[in-house]
Amino acid sequence: MDYNFRTIEKKWQDYWKANQTNSSEVDHSLPKYYVLDMFPYPSGSGLHVGHPLGYIASDIISRYKRLKGFNVLHPMGFDSFGLPAEQYAIKTGRHPKETTEINIKRFKDQLDNLGLSYDWSREIKTSDSNYYKWTQWIFLKLYNSYFDKETKKAKDVSELIIPSHIDSSKRDNYIDSKRLAYIDTIDVNWCEELGTVLANEEVIGGLSERGGFPVTKKPMRQWVMRITKYADRLLDDLDDLDWPESIKSSQRNWIGKSYGAEISFTVNSELSVNVFTTRPDTIYGATYLVLAPENSIVEKIVTDDQKNEIENYQKIAKSKSDLERQENQKIKTGVFTGAFAINPISNKKIPIWISDYVLNSYGTGAIMAVPAHDERDYEFAQQFNLEVIKVIDSESDFFSGHGNIINSESFNGIHSKKFKDVVIDYLEKNKLGERKINYKLRDWIFTRQRYWGEPIPILHNKDKSIAVDEQDLPILLPEVESYLPTKSGKSPLARNESWKYITINGKSFERETNTMPQWAGSCWYYLRFLDPKNQSQFASESSIKYWMPVDLYIGGAEHAVLHLLYSRFWHKVLYDLGLVNTKEPFKKLVNQGMILGNSALIHRKIDGGGYVSSDLKDKYKTQSIHIEISFVNENNELNMELLKKNNPDFKDADFEYDKTFYVDREVEKMSKSKYNVINPDDICYNYGADTLRLYEMFLGPLEQSKPWSTSGIIGVHNFLKKLWRLYFHENEIIVNESVPNDYNLKTLNRCIKKVANDIENFSFNTAVSTLMITVNELTQQKCTSKKILEPLAIVISSFAPHIAEEIWQQLGNTDSITNSNYPNYDERYLHDTTKIYPVSINGKLKYKIELPTNLSKQEIEKEILADEVFIKKLHGLKPKKVIVVPGKIINFVI
RNA sequence: GCUGAAGUGGUGGAAUUGGUAGACACGUUGGACUUAAAAUCCAAUGGAUAGUAAUAUCCGUGCGGGUUCAAGUCCCGCCUUCAGUACCA
Numbered sequence: 010m011d012y013n014f015r016t017i018e019k020k021w022q023d024y025w026k027a028n029q030t031n032s033s034e035v036d037h038s039l040p041k042y043y044v045l046d047m048f049p050y051p052s053g054s055g056l057h058v059g060h061p062l063g064y065i066a067s068d069i070i071s072r073y074k075r076l077k078g079f080n081v082l083h084p085m086g087f088d089s090f091g092l093p094a095e096q097y098a099i100k101t102g103r104h105p106k107e108t109t110e111i112n113i114k115r116f117k118d119q120l121d122n123l124g125l126s127y128d129w130s131r132e133i134k135t136s137d138s139n140y141y142k143w144t145q146w147i148f149l150k151l152y153n154s155y156f157d158k159e160t161k162k163a164k165d166v167s168e169l170i171i172p173s174h175i176d177s178s179k180r181d182n183y184i185d186s187k188r189l190a191y192i193d194t195i196d197v198n199w200c201e202e203l204g205t206v207l208a209n210e211e212v213i214g215g216l217s218e219r220g221g222f223p224v225t226k227k228p229m230r231q232w233v234m235r236i237t238k239y240a241d242r243l244l245d246d247l248d249d250l251d252w253p254e255s256i257k258s259s260q261r262n263w264i265g266k267s268y269g270a271e272i273s274f275t276v277n278s279e280l281s282v283n284v285f286t287t288r289p290d291t292i293y294g295a296t297y298l299v300l301a302p303e304n305s306i307v308e309k310i311v312t313d314d315q316k317n318e319i320e321n322y323q324k325i326a327k328s329k330s331d332l333e334r335q336e337n338q339k340i341k342t343g344v345f346t347g348a349f350a351i352n353p354i355s356n357k358k359i360p361i362w363i364s365d366y367v368l369n370s371y372g373t374g375a376i377m378a379v380p381a382h383d384e385r386d387y388e389f390a391q392q393f394n395l396e397v398i399k400v401i402d403s404e405s406d407f408f409s410g411h412g413n414i415i416n417s418e419s420f421n422g423i424h425s426k427k428f429k430d431v432v433i434d435y436l437e438k439n440k441l442g443e444r445k446i447n448y449k450l451r452d453w454i455f456t457r458q459r460y461w462g463e464p465i466p467i468l469h470n471k472d473k474s475i476a477v478d479e480q481d482l483p484i485l486l487p488e489v490e491s492y493l494p495t496k497s498g499k500s501p502l503a504r505n506e507s508w509k510y511i512t513i514n515g516k517s518f519e520r521e522t523n524t525m526p527q528w529a530g531s532c533w534y535y536l537r538f539l540d541p542k543n544q545s546q547f548a549s550e551s552s553i554k555y556w557m558p559v560d561l562y563i564g565g566a567e568h569a570v571l572h573l574l575y576s577r578f579w580h581k582v583l584y585d586l587g588l589v590n591t592k593e594p595f596k597k598l599v600n601q602g603m604i605l606g607n608s609a610l611i612h613r614k615i616d617g618g619g620y621v622s623s624d625l626k627d628k629y630k631t632q633s634i635h636i637e638i639s640f641v642n643e644n645n646e647l648n649m650e651l652l653k654k655n656n657p658d659f660k661d662a663d664f665e666y667d668k669t670f671y672v673d674r675e676v677e678k679m680s681k682s683k684y685n686v687i688n689p690d691d692i693c694y695n696y697g698a699d700t701l702r703l704y705e706m707f708l709g710p711l712e713q714s715k716p717w718s719t720s721g722i723i724g725v726h727n728f729l730k731k732l733w734r735l736y737f738h739e740n741e742i743i744v745n746e747s748v749p750n751d752y753n754l755k756t757l758n759r760c761i762k763k764v765a766n767d768i769e770n771f772s773f774n775t776a777v778s779t780l781m782i783t784v785n786e787l788t789q790q791k792c793t794s795k796k797i798l799e800p801l802a803i804v805i806s807s808f809a810p811h812i813a814e815e816i817w818q819q820l821g822n823t824d825s826i827t828n829s830n831y832p833n834y835d836e837r838y839l840h841d842t843t844k845i846y847p848v849s850i851n852g853k854l855k856y857k858i859e860l861p862t863n864l865s866k867q868e869i870e871k872e873i874l875a876d877e878v879f880i881k882k883l884h885g886l887k888p889k890k891v892i893v894v895p896g897k898i899i900n901f902v903i
Numbered sequence: 904g905c906u907g908a909a910g911u912g913g914u915g916g917a918a919u920u921g922g923u924a925g926a927c928a929c930g931u932u933g934g935a936c937u938u939a940a941a942a943u944c945c946a947a948u949g950g951a952u953a954g955u956a957a958u959a960u961c962c963g964u965g966c967g968g969g970u971u972c973a974a975g976u977c978c979c980g981c982c983u984u985c986a987g988u989a990c991c992a
Contacts, residue, residue: 011942213988253907253908254907254908255906255907255908255986255987256907258906258907258987259906259907259987259988261906262905262906262907262987262988263988265991267991267992269992284992285991285992286992287991287992288992299992341990364990365990366990366992367990367992368990368991368992370991371991371992372991372992375992376992377992378992379992383992384904384990385990385992386992388990447991447992448991449991566986566987567987569987570987570988707915707916707927707928708915708916709915709916710916712908713908713909714985714986715915715916716915718914718915718929720914720915720929720930721914721915721928721929721930722929723928723929724927724928724929725928727928727943728928730942730943734943763919766919774915774916774917774927775916775917775918775926775927777927777928778916778917778926778927778928779927781927781928782926782927785927
């Protein structure tokens with residue numbers, strides 16, 4: 010019998026399910042290890058081979074840690090609220106819940122096919138009311154909290170001290186203005202196409218992250234999360250996290266802390282313009298001010314003869330989308346307000362302009378322009394012929410670095426870095442300005458005008474808004490007739506009038522009809538996994554205390570700022586309120602790379618129709634079209650018959666080629682629309698889950714992105730066959746009780762050590778290589794000893810659990826291999842070879858000898874003797890002196 | 904522009920962190936088994952030169968310098984690619 014992976018894998022997947030091998034409970038006698046995957050959004054197209062990369066890695070770690078004696082928590086769930094299900098619902102009228110359930114079922118089946126050791130008894134879905142009850146509950150916690158400046162912590166609003174000058178009628182307004190979740194009318198990123206507001210993080214280059222639709226600014230009433238209060242803590246606590254440097258740096262970047270000064274420029278006796286600058290040292294070079302077009306000061310200072318022009322400009326600026334604003338960055342536009350301000354240090358009278366290169370939402374929405382030392386100001390000054398004064402010594406017209414100060418009266422000659430402090434001190438002393446820190450981070454816009462999300466548990470009436478009573482949670486998603494937003498831009502929930510209006514104690518209220526963004530559910534799911542069935546708490550205190558923090562979090566780098574920043578923020582609030590016991594949720598983070606698709610592109614002649622082979626395409630004007638990759642072989646040759654048969658578009662098409670028709674290849678993201686998807690089910694069917702698992706790990710370093718290529722999978726599959734033959738011959742197990750020889754022991758021990766090391770360092774590709782070398786060597790050594798082959802099966806079980814279980818059982822074990830222990834290695838069998846290097850110290854030739862570690866004294870002497878002979882051979886003389894340095898280095902002096 | 908990561912055979916990728924570069928695997932070539940194919944097994948495989956041969960010598964980790972007995976690895980200066988971000992004053 011050969012290695013029959015289909016039977017074996019089915020058998021053991023059923024066994025694990027039936028015996029709940031992977032479930033874990035709080036057990037204080039064991040050390041815990043919490044391994045978490047970023048849970049997926051259950052999309053309609055199912056898994057492709059790129060998805061499981063991280064899941065396989067985390068599964069290897071989980072299985073390994075279990076063998077190492079840890080109590081491992083390895084759960085999985087679904088981030089099941091989201092836009093695609095809703096858009097599908099709009100198209101078809103089917104409830105998103107239905108399609109979501111179908112998709113989840115499919116995902117689960119696919120995941121189980123891979124032999125992933127999830128504890129499915131802890132499965133959660135963010136769209137489940139048992140789950141989103143607690144998402145709403147946490148929302149209320151944020152709503153009922155404010156940020157205390159003194160302690161830099163969130164506290165319950167009942168502890169808020171109302172200043173004495175606030176009279177009682179304004180009390181509630183005051184409290185509302187301090188809440189961590191608050192309502193504000195702000196210019197938001199409005200996406201017409203999606204009919205919803207997007208967070209800054211969801212807008213990329215002026216287009217929506219999902220779908221790539223244009224985004225414009227629109228003032229709207231929104232729920233907002235005061236994440237900016239946590240900017241410093243979110244920044245500082247990054248230092249202690251074991252996260253990839255790239256992720257930390259993008260979070261730092263996103264928070265964007267910068268040190269500088271806010272400086273006041275007087276316009277007239279009543280008005281002044283405050284600007285923020287990181288370069289107060291260049292203040293003598295400030296030759297004009299620029300305000301953002303939306304800045305409210307503009308109307309107060311504009312002169313009558315400039316009024317028309319200014320208003321025109323404001324109108325144009327407002328109608329521009331973010332994308333349009335960014336398009337012509339190099340060509341600056343702007344209008345003079347007619348007003349002037351006084352530079353507080355040089356006392357120079359300088360003009361005030363408006364321009365859309367100044368953003369109203371950053372700093373004070375106004376800048377002092379120093380054209381000689383800021384590139385944007387320089388471009389603006391060139392455009393409008395404004396004065397340029399150089400205040401830092403440099404050769405070029407424009408210079409953004411540091412140097413010695415010039416043209417700055419009594420301050421000339423000081424270095425600009427030093428002058429920065431001097432100026433700020435001077436400004437503060439004279440009450441002209443102050444030291445200031447600014448952040449790029451904005452408050453988090455928390456509302457979406459969508460159906461398929463968590464309802465926000467708030468009621469409104471004319472006077473004010475109130476929170477829904479905790480007892481009344483969850484606020485269930487109501488049924489609606491249509492999933493489209495209303496014409497006025499309101500959420501589809503507003504369509505259900507009987508749900509929308511509610512009377513409590515004779516007072517009538519209107520429910521909040523907006524829903525939460527997709528990030529809400531994923532902000533805290535790692536906590537619900539700890540205690541998923543708890544009806545009275547989001548998770549019990551004891552489970553939090555035992556399992557938190559997440560020891561290892563594996564997921565894609567695309568969540569570097571969005572999900573990871575938001576969940577850290579929520580976690581910190583929960584921490585402040587005493588609901589969790591750790592400052593940070595995720596101790597170690599690993600980003601798996603993306604597995605890319607290898608798309609096939611066929612060239613269509615633009616005029617005249619028909620298709621042309623890629624080696625002849627230069628003769629025509631062509632356009633390339635994606636075609637299904639299964640119609641193309643490894644040499645980029647197209648199977649035209651298959652294409653014509655399966656795709657009606659090509660049925661009667663002309664193909665021009667010499668002998669063979671070639672297509673072009675392009676490496677890009679795997680996606681259904683690019684016809685480059687490889688389904689893991691197919692791989693499992695043809696080669697087995699164990700092969701797929703090993704192959705995905707063998708492909709290269711986990712963190713690295715790489716294109717999928719099926720060539721090469723045969724090597725891994727051969728390895729498993731070889732492994733099988735190490736244990737079985739003609740259906741008979743050939744392992745016996747023979748005593749292993751030293752070679753066998755060395756091979757095994759090296760493998761045990763190296764694989765453990767590689768797993769701990771996330772170097773799975775080299776671990777797989779080690780396994781291959783080991784099996785090759787043992788095959789060559791014709792090893793049949795159980796003492797060698799039994800521990801080997803355990804080592805392999807983390808990577809290829811199905812085959813390992815089968816071997817384990819055939820070796821006569823009755824328990825699952827997952828309940829055994831990772832074998833210990835014996836240093837005695839790990840002797841490396843001695844290495845000799847010539848070294849010249851003070852002109853004398855010496856030899857540095859590295860001996861293997863853990864040699865006995867006798868063995869060292871033996872080694873030295875052998876090396877003496879070696880060196881003697883080399884030079885024809887015997888070393889005069891042998892210096893034995895403690896440790897492993899020995900010097901021979903010639 | 905800024906930030907981060909990376910550049911090694913035909914290909915994916917190793918290299919114990921400064922110590923015999925190319926492990927392991929794919930591919931290719933040759934051989935064994937077979938009527939044949941598949942499967943399997945064995946051997947060769949960075950380049951160049953010399954030799955019938957075992958073998959020997961030289962060149963080789965994006966480019967140019969440097970440190971060192973010794974550099975893929977460290978330092979200086981460039982080039983290229985990928986990812987993220989972008990008028991944040």
